[in-house]
Amino acid sequence: MSALFLGIDVGTSSTKGVLVRADGEIVATATRAHELDLPRPGWAEHDADQIWWNDFSAIARTLTARTAEPVTAVGVSGIGPVLLPTDGRDRPLRPAILYGIDTRAGQEIAELDAELGADAIAERAGAPLTSQAVGPKLRWLRRHEPETWRRTRRVHMANSYLVSRLTGAYVLDHHSASQAVPLYDSRKQDWADGWATAIAEHIELPRLAWPAETAGLVTAAAAAETGIPAGTPVTAGTIDAWTEALSVGVRRPGDVMLMYGTTMFIIATLDTRRVSPPLWGTVGTFPGTFSLAAGMATSGAVADWVRRLTGEPDFDGLAAAARLSPPGANGLLMLPYFAGERSPLYDPDARGLLAGLTLRHSRGDIYRAALEATAYGVRHNLESFTEAGAPPRRLVAVGGGTTGGLWTQIVSDVLQQPQSLCASSVGASLGAAYLAALTAGADVDIDDWNPVVDACEPDPALAATYDEGYALYRRLYHDTADVAHALAARQV
Incomplete structure (x- = not known):
């Protein structure tokens, strides 16, 4: 009987x-x-x-019922960085405030920048304060929900909450903690003296562990709810984008993951710590590694908006129509900032825009413009990686958006870089299972679990077309930002 590893990931949708x-x-x-x-x-x-616990329990029961063999170890991952306030017994006090797509704490970001110094924050934490950061959201909670703040004794991210429900342990992994800016000192790789206690005040911060370390063992109560045997080891786990990167072998310096999902997320693996204000610098998944990361506020979400707007039941019909539209979408250009934008603009009041419309344009043109817009956003972010001294050497594509090939081909054509594609598109849950295997001491290699099987090559003949389109894309944001911000102020 061979070892069996369970990986479960809680994503945005x-x-x-x-x-x-x-x-x-x-x-x-x-x-x-x-x-x-x-x-x-x-x-x-x-x-x-x-969502988090009910989904986890249901999936665990479903999967464990499909085999008579016991699970050897459990890996967990989930969306992050997020803020879930709980009482001292880990009971949630309100819904979790999500990662950078939640932009409520703009005032608190400005205040903390002024109090602590924006440069000092970036140097110590490894990343600037943005809508991605946890610290400003804690201050927002204190200001706007004082009763919840008074009752808060602990704070969780998705993976640490699952660990707590499974094992009773209050543990957060180093990588997730490094995204709780400015509570974590990425140079010392520990909670930031002074800053953490000043912002979190009376809140107990979790014990820190690395994602592949054992956080605890499944309790009898959790076993009854999940079907996982009591005593099974559980990893500390980490944020889902990083287990997604791990699932496709992005773990060596120069490797970059492009995650095609509701949002586009980009992770570069480094062997040295780098600080670049347009990006998020973090500690890596394993000791001795580091990351630079970028994230668009929307990508697949915009594609789905087009699908719903046109009444299409799925993406197949839209993709077929978009293939009939030439590169450049017959003169259409979209800004994909439908929920503001994260890196590298950090503009929560940016808004979506479709420029160049005529009565001749079709749904295929609009859909192609949406895919090209996300590709331009990827290019904008990857330029920031190069400027930070971390040029991408190998791009690996993963996520549901890689299905069908049109989106990945447009991105490769815009970037003029190839993308590797792996055998499995299971994603973050596979990375979580791999962490479980490492926790159990198994001799495993993710490249054997999920080898590269294909590549998306760019078409050199399209370089000039997309260079011109990208220049217009960058110009369009700057030329319309004032109008977008004025309109954003009217949206309540």
Whole structure:
């Protein structure tokens, strides 16, 4: 009987799980869709019990019921950085405030920059204060929900909350902590003396561990809810984008993951710490590694908006129509800032724009313009990586958006760089299962679990077309930003 590893990841719009053997054989997978709660413009939330724990438990029960073999170890990952305030018994006090797509704490970002110094924050934490940061959201909670703040004793991210429900342990991994800017000192790789206690005040901060370390063992109560045997080791886990990168072998210096999902997320692996204000600098998944990361506020979300607007039941019809539209979308240009923009603009009041419309344009042109807009956004971010001294040497594409090939081809054509594609698109849950295997001491290699099987090569003949389109894309934002900001102020 071979070892069996369970990986479950809680994403923005679905939770996914996988059972994997030590040789990389995928025994079973399961998925549960869930909704993102958007109670106000600029707010994004999840109910930790109804979504995170209920999804995890249901998927764990489904997968463990498909085999008579016991699970050897459990890996968890989830969206982040997020802020879930709980009481001293880890009971949620409000829905979790999500990562950079939640832009409510703009005032608090400005205040902390002024108090601590923007340069000092970037140098100590490794990243600037943006809508991605946890510290400003803690201050927002204190200001706007004082009763919740008074009752808050602990704070969780998705993976640490799952660890708590499974094991009773209050543990957060170093990587996730490094995104709790400015509470973590990425130079010392520990909570930031002075800053953490000043911002978190009476809140107990979790014990720190590395993602592949054992956080605890499954309790009898959790075993009854999940079907996972009591006593099974559970990893500390980490943020889902990093387990997604791990799932496709992005772990060596120069490797860069492009994650095609609801948002586009980009991670570069480094062997030295780098600080670049347009990007997020973090510690890596493993000791001795570091990352630079970037994230667009929307990507697949814009594509889905076009699908819903045109009444298409799925993306196949839109993709077929977009293939009939030439590169440049017959003179259409979109800004994909439908939920503001994260890196490298950090402009929560940026807004989407479709320029060049005529009565001759079709749904295929509009859909192609949306895909090209996300490709231009990727190019903008990758230029920031190069300027930071971390030029991408190898691009690996992953995520649901790689299906069908049109989106990845447009991105390669805009970048004029190839992208590697791996055998499995299971994603972050596979990376979580791999962490579980490492936790259990298994001799495994992710490149054996999920080898590269294909590449998306750029068309050199399109370089000039997309260079021109990219220049217009960059110009369009600057030329229309004042109008976008004025309109944003009217959206409540």
